[in-house]
Amino acid sequence: MTTDAANEIAQGTELLDKVLERTPTTRVVSFGYDTALNLGALIREHHGPRSVVCVADETTWAAAGDRVGQSLSSLDQVNRIILPARPRPYANIDLVHQVRDALAQTPGALPIAVGSGTINDAVKLAAAELETPYWVVGSAPSMDGYTAAGASISKDGFKQNLACAAPYGVIMDLHILKTAPQIMWASGFGDMIGKISAIADWRIADVVGVEPVDPWVRELAERSALNALSDPSGVGARAESALPSLTVGLLMSGLSIQAYNSSRPGSGAEHMFSHLWEMEHVGLDFDPPLSHGAKVGIGSVAVAALYDELLQLDLTAMNIPERVSHWPSIEEALERVDALHSTEALRNVAASQLPKKHPEPHELERRLRAAVAAWPSLRAELRRLMKPADEIRDSLVKAGAHHHPHQVGLNKDRIRVDYLRLRSTRERYTSFDLAEETGVLPDIVSTMFGPGGIWNEWPDEIR
Ligand SMILES: [Zn+2]
Numbered sequence: 180m181t182t183d184a185a186n187e188i189a190q191g192t193e194l195l196d197k198v199l200e201r202t203p204t205t206r207v208v209s210f211g212y213d214t215a216l217n218l219g220a221l222i223r224e225h226h227g228p229r230s231v232v233c234v235a236d237e238t239t240w241a242a243a244g245d246r247v248g249q250s251l252s253s254l255d256q257v258n259r260i261i262l263p264a265r266p267r268p269y270a271n272i273d274l275v276h277q278v279r280d281a282l283a284q285t286p287g288a289l290p291i292a293v294g295s296g297t298i299n300d301a302v303k304l305a306a307a308e309l310e311t312p313y314w315v316v317g318s319a320p321s322m323d324g325y326t327a328a329g330a331s332i333s334k335d336g337f338k339q340n341l342a343c344a345a346p347y348g349v350i351m352d353l354h355i356l357k358t359a360p361q362i363m364w365a366s367g368f369g370d371m372i373g374k375i376s377a378i379a380d381w382r383i384a385d386v387v388g389v390e391p392v393d394p395w396v397r398e399l400a401e402r403s404a405l406n407a408l409s410d411p412s413g414v415g416a417r418a419e420s421a422l423p424s425l426t427v428g429l430l431m432s433g434l435s436i437q438a439y440n441s442s443r444p445g446s447g448a449e450h451m452f453s454h455l456w457e458m459e460h461v462g463l464d465f466d467p468p469l470s471h472g473a474k475v476g477i478g479s480v481a482v483a484a485l486y487d488e489l490l491q492l493d494l495t496a497m498n499i500p501e502r503v504s505h506w507p508s509i510e511e512a513l514e515r516v517d518a519l520h521s522t523e524a525l526r527n528v529a530a531s532q533l534p535k536k537h538p539e540p541h542e543l544e545r546r547l548r549a550a551v552a553a554w555p556s557l558r559a560e561l562r563r564l565m566k567p568a569d570e571i572r573d574s575l576v577k578a579g580a581h582h583h584p585h586q587v588g589l590n591k592d593r594i595r596v597d598y599l600r601l602r603s604t605r606e607r608y609t610s611f612d613l614a615e616e617t618g619v620l621p622d623i624v625s626t627m628f629g630p631g632g633i634w635n636e637w638p639d640e641i642r
Contacts, residue, residue: 180212181420183420184419184420184423187423187424187427188210188211188212188353188423191210191406191423191424191426191427191430192210192211194402194427194431195208195210195427195430195431195434196208198399198431198434198435198438199434201395201438202326202345202434202437202438203344203345203437203438203440204312204328204344204345204346204347204437205326205345205346205347205348205349205434205437206225206347206348207221207225207347207348207349208326208348208349208351208430208434209221209348209349209350209351210351210353210426210427210430211351211352211353212352212353212354213246213352213354214350214351214352214353215243215246215247215250215316215350215352215354215355216246216249216250216352217250217350218247218250218251218291218314218316218350219250219251219252219253219254220250220253221348221350222251222254222289222291222314222348223253223254225347225348226289226312228254228255229254229287229288229289230254230255230256230257230258230285230287230288230289231251231254231256231257231258231288231289231290231291232257232258232259232260232281232282232285232288232289232290232291233247233248233251233257233258233259233260233291233293234259234260234262234278234281234282234290234291234292234293234294234298234301234302235259235260235261235262235292235293235294235298236261236262236263236264236267236268236294236297236298237261237262237263237264238264239293239294239295239298239318240259240261240293242318242355242358242359243293243294243316243318243352243355244293246352246354246355247291247293247316251291256285256288258284258285258288260278260281260282262298267297267467267468268297268298268301269297269333269468270296270297270300270301270330270331270332270333270338271332271333271334272332272333272334274297274301275301275304275305275308275330275332276305278301278302278305279304279305279308279309282305282306282309283309287311288311289311289312289313289314290302290305290306290309290311290313290314291313291314291315291316292313292314292315292316292346293315293316293318294315294316294317294318295317295318295319295321295322295359295363296321296322296324296331296470296471298318299315299317299324299325299330299346300324300330300331300332301330301332302315303315303330303343303344303345303346304330304332304341304343306343306344307330307343307344312344312346312347313346313347314346314347314348314349314350315346315348315349315350316350316352316355317349317350317351317352317355317356318355318356318359319356319359319360319363319364319366319367320356320359320363320364320367320422320425320426320429321359321363321364321366321367321370321470321471321472322366322367322370322429322470322471322472323367323370323371323403323428323429323430323432323433323436323445324433325346325349325351325429325430325433326345326346326349326429326430326431326432326433326434326436326437327345327432327433327434327436327437327442327445328342328343328344328345328436328437328440329341329342329343329436329442330343331471335524336458336524337457337458337524337528338454338457338458340442345433345437349430351426351430353419353422353423353426356422356426357417357419357422361415361417361579362467362470362579363470364414364417364421364422364425364578364579365414365415365472365473365476365575365578365579365580365581366470366471366472366473366580367407367414367425367429367472368407368408368411368414368425368472368476368574368575368578368580369470369472369473369474369475369476369477369479369575369578369580369581370429370432370471370472370475370476371403371404371407371408371425371428371429371432371472372404372408372475372476372479372571372574372575372580373445373446373447373449373450373453373475373476373478373479374400374401374403374404374407374432374444374445375404375479375483375564375565375566375571376447376448376449376479376482376483376486376565376610377400377443377444377445377446377447377449377450378397378400378401378404378444378447378564379447379486379561379564379565379610380447380448380482380607380608380609380610381397381443381444381447382397382557382560382561382564383550383557383561383608383609383610383613384607384608384609386549386550386553386557387546387549387550387608387613388545388546388549389536389546389608390443390608393439393444395438396435396438396439396444397444399431399434399435399438399444400431400432400435400444400445402431403427403428403429403430403431403432403435403445404428404432405428406424406425406427406428406431407424407425407427407428407429407432408428408574409424410424410425411574411575411577411578412577412578414577414578414579414580415577415578415579415580432444432445433445443607446607447482447607447609447610448478448482448485448601448602448609448610448611449475449478449479449481449482450475450478451478451601451602451604451605451607451609451611452474452475452477452478452481452482452597452601453471453474453475453478454604454605455525455597455600455601455604456474456478456587456589457471457474458522458524458525458528458604459521459522459525461474461587461588461589462474462587462588465587469581469587472580473580473581473587474581474587476575476580476581476582477581477582477583477584477586477587479571479575480568480571480572480575480582480583481568481584481594481597481598482610483565483566483567483568483570483571484568484627484633484634485598485610485611485614485623485627486561486565486568486610487567487568487633488623488626488627489610489613489614489619489623490558490561490562490565492619493554494550494551494554494558494617494619495551495554495555497547497551497617497618499544499547499548499551500544502543502547502616502617502618503540503543503544503547505618506538506540506543509533509534509537512533512537512603513529513530513533513534513603516529516533516599516600516603517529519596519599519600520600520603525600525604528603528604528605529600529603529604532603532604532605532606533602533603533606535606536602536606536607536608536612538616543616546616547616547617550613550616550617568633569633583638585637585638585641588641589641590637590641590642591628591634591637591641591642594634595624595628595634598611598620598624598627599620599621599624602615
């Protein structure tokens with residue numbers, strides 16, 4: 180290990196330990212080389228002589244099983260649930276119940292997830308249903324959910340973030356993580372590039388009086404992004420030197436979500452693009468299926484493109500009474516968005532989510548007055564915070580990550596519609612809501628897809 184890597188691990192560990200003082204569930208984050216070898220001792224220290232059940236699939240067990248098995252050999256009883264690699268396990272509610280029922284065969288045992296997104300989410304929710312703490316040994320730097328509360332599980336036909344507690348302990352062993360395929364490193368990078376617009380969207384929601392920013396959590400979320408995004412080319416080359424900062428960023432981001440008890444610090448409109456595409460099963464038939472981080476990365480370019488246009492506008496010139504007088508009722512708003520949605524499931528989502536944030540005229544007027552009053556300073560702040568869409572895309576390219584909708588089979592007309600219907604898919608207030616409420620969204624979309632606009636050029640094969 181180089182001195183640089185050793186320093187980075189030491190600094191990251193110090194930072195993580197400080198954050199752990201504020202998290203409700205996670206007590207241990209063990210990050211560095213060979214940390215998986217301490218798993219058995221840590222479990223004994225924190226839970227006494229307890230039996231454990233490892234949950235992995237054949238792929239993640241091949242990556243981490245030797246180290247985990249060796250470390251746990253000092254415990255009295257160690258059982259394993261190894262899911263087949265093919266067909267690839269998919270994080271749906273059936274998998275959660277399968278894991279839960281298998282875990283219940285060893286009453287009182289401590290579950291240990293050995294894997295990344297799918298295994299971790301399934302065990303997280305299964306452990307919550309069994310009312311037991313659990314641990315996770317990460318197998319790839321692919322997303323920030325290791326340290327976050329909530330599990331992303333497909334239920335009733337689409338992916339949902341289901342509430343459940345974060346793990347008690349998280350082991351990130353760089354010897355294991357470095358063996359993950361580059362596509363999983365790129366996914367972690369894509370998930371983290373989304374934190375920039377997540378924070379910007381939160382700040383907008385703050386200014387219009389919808390959801391105040393927690394300064395401590397915001398700073399943590401920003402630092403997590405700075406860490407994770409510091410070496411895109413290193414991520415692209417799968418260089419071991421890029422791994423500590425990417426991993427610390429992912430861990431801190433999840434901890435910020437856990438500390439705030441909501442995904443708000445790490446999830447804005449870019450995650451809504453990802454969820455929308457997830458609900459429509461985009462890339463589900465790819466091998467491997469299109470990752471969460473890949474979708475978030477593409478969504479981040481799309482959101483940055485909206486910001487590029489929004490931040491050029493002078494919202495202080497807006498005629499507020501005129502805007503309020505043309506504001507649609509919730510019934511009209513739902514009717515418009517229903518015409519844009521392709522499935523009944525999405526119309527149901529809109530019907531449940533949009534009313535939670537669609538303002539009555541007096542509330543709209545209050546939000547608009549707040550936005551207009553703050554606009555000169557807010558615009559300057561957001562310009563410093565947000566990266567231009569070109570820059571976001573270039574970083575993703577360097578990181579070997581997905582960066583354009585055409586790479587996942589989405590055509591130009593589809594993305595245009597997605598811009599117009601996105602806000603109906605979740606109650607969370609974002610830049611898209613400000614653009615809609617101020618009435619600038621349709622013009623922004625026309626500009627982005629018009630001559631000279633970012634989406635004007637599109638590869639021929641998927642027009
Ligand atoms: Zn994410």
